[in-house]
Amino acid sequence: MSLRHALKKAGINDEIIGKIEELGVEDVVRMTEEELSKKLSISRRDARRIIDILMEKRVGFRTALDIMKSPETRISTGVRSIDNILRGGIKAGSITEVYGRAGAGKSQFCFQMAVIAVDLGKVIYIDTERGFSPSRLRDISLRFRKNPDEILSKILVFSPGSVNDLRASIRSARDFARKERISLLIVDSLLSIFRSEYVGLEMLAERQKQLSLVLKILREISSMGTSVLFTNHVIGKISESFEDLAAGGYIIGHFPDLVLWLRKGVGSTRILRIVDSSELPEAEAVFTITKGGLEDI
Ligand SMILES: Nc1ncnc2c1ncn2[C@@H]1O[C@H](COP(=O)(O)OP(=O)(O)OP(=O)(O)O)[C@@H](O)[C@H]1O
Ligand SMILES: [Mg+2]
Structure with missing residues (x-):
């Protein structure tokens, strides 16, 4: 199942999915529940659900280029x-x-x-x-x-x-x-x-x-x-x-x-x-x- 599909199935609407893609999966998974709920104006429960799905799905999701580009704190x-x-x-x-x-x-x-x-x-x-x-x-x-x-x-x-x-x-x-x-x-x-x-x-x-x-x-x-x-x-x-x-x-x-x-x-x-x-x-x-x-x- 694609990431988009998994999010949709969990009840996340297209507008929110678009915003997640804009922010970038790597950045979103590093946010806390609270940060994400504020950023997307959604409930903390939805934020938690999104983070869980992204964490589960991101294995194999990143290309080597993504890894190189991600800010290395x-x-x-x-x-x-x-x-x-x-x-x-x-x-x-x-x-x-x-x-x-x-x-x-x-x-x-x-x-x-x-x-x-x-x-x-x-x-x-x-x-x-x-x-x-x-x-x-x-x-x-x-x-x-x-x-x-x-x-x-x-x-x-x-x-x-x-x-x-x-x-x-x-x-x-x-x-x-x-x-x-x-x-x-x-x-x-x-x-x-x-x-x-x-x-x-x-x-x-x-x-x-x-x-x-x-x-x-x-x-x-x-x-x-x-x-x-x-x-x-x-x-x-x-x-x-x-x-x-x-x-x-x-x-x-x-x-x-x-x-x-x-x-x-x-x-x-x-x-x-x-x-x-x-x-x-x-x-x-x-x-x-x-x-x-x-x-x-
Ligand atoms: N106030 C201090 N000033 C200078 N050196 C200190 C001070 N406190 C501890 N040390 C040094 O740190 C050493 C102890 O290190 P530490 O407790 O980190 O060891 P450890 O590797 O965690 O050992 P263990 O396996 O027993 O837990 C002391 O032997 C001393 O050399
Ligand atoms: Mg010790």
């Missing part, structure tokens, strides 16, 4: 060396994984991205490890000359204690993203909660099933234009010559658009490497972590 990391290798930062609507050992700076990276992403919309922080630190967010906000209270008021924090809870949090995040502009959704960390709840080989199949469900909702959220950033631990070292490997195996492996490996360097320095990306070459950036967050050396 990126969220800067606030570190020039990292922005350089990422060509400006994390892409809107993309899924990024940052993995590394304990103390590598994964949570610090998330805190900094949260502070910066607030410029583009609200941020949702799902903290599965009780690691969220408002005082670190304050320090980072001050470094970027932002009002800490204002920043903190735009970051919604969930602290799920179980896989069920995590799924509920991510579903709520999806509901938020439908109603208002959420620039960034952070899950710090994604896998630990699954690993502690589903222990042993006999639980592996169920664990992967539950994880797939969560990944599906994350993908849905990213397709609304919200960037998704999640952290991951590394699996035990096989030998000294091996590099760290992210946990989660093949289910996680092919899910993100961008995979970043974070590790400690000399002193307070850190090294971030692009391990996998559909558009960026493998590259490394060196920076440091200070009271004010991640900074260039």
Whole structure:
């Protein structure tokens, strides 16, 4: 069924369909329900219905040219060396994984991205490890000359204690993203909660099933234009010559658009490497972590 046909079948009239075509599918799917209902002078229910149909139908709808032409919003990391290798930062609507050992700076990276992403919309922080630190967010906000209270008021924090809870949090995040502009959704960390709840080989199949469900909702959220950033631990070292490997195996492996490996360097320095990306070459950036967050050396 064509897009036009699907919209008509849902009771959307020709005039509205014409306006949608004028605005462009890519722009319409990035709007919130409220924005679209105002723009087209229609009810929020109709706006929701239109967005749902467009999201469902747009697979295979875009040509490579459309993708090239669509405005590529990126969220800067606030570190020039990292922005350089990422060509400006994390892409809107993309899924990024940052993995590394304990103390590598994964949570610090998330805190900094949260502070910066607030410029583009609200941020949702799902903290599965009780690691969220408002005082670190304050320090980072001050470094970027932002009002800490204002920043903190735009970051919604969930602290799920179980896989069920995590799924509920991510579903709520999806509901938020439908109603208002959420620039960034952070899950710090994604896998630990699954690993502690589903222990042993006999639980592996169920664990992967539950994880797939969560990944599906994350993908849905990213397709609304919200960037998704999640952290991951590394699996035990096989030998000294091996590099760290992210946990989660093949289910996680092919899910993100961008995979970043974070590790400690000399002193307070850190090294971030692009391990996998559909558009960026493998590259490394060196920076440091200070009271004010991640900074260039
Ligand atoms: N106020 C600060 N000033 C300077 N460096 C800091 C400050 N706070 C944290 N750090 C640095 O950040 C490190 C902790 O990083 P972070 O908590 O992001 O690690 P992580 O990768 O999330 O680890 P985990 O896997 O345990 O969650 C500390 O070891 C320290 O080097
Ligand atoms: Mg952490």
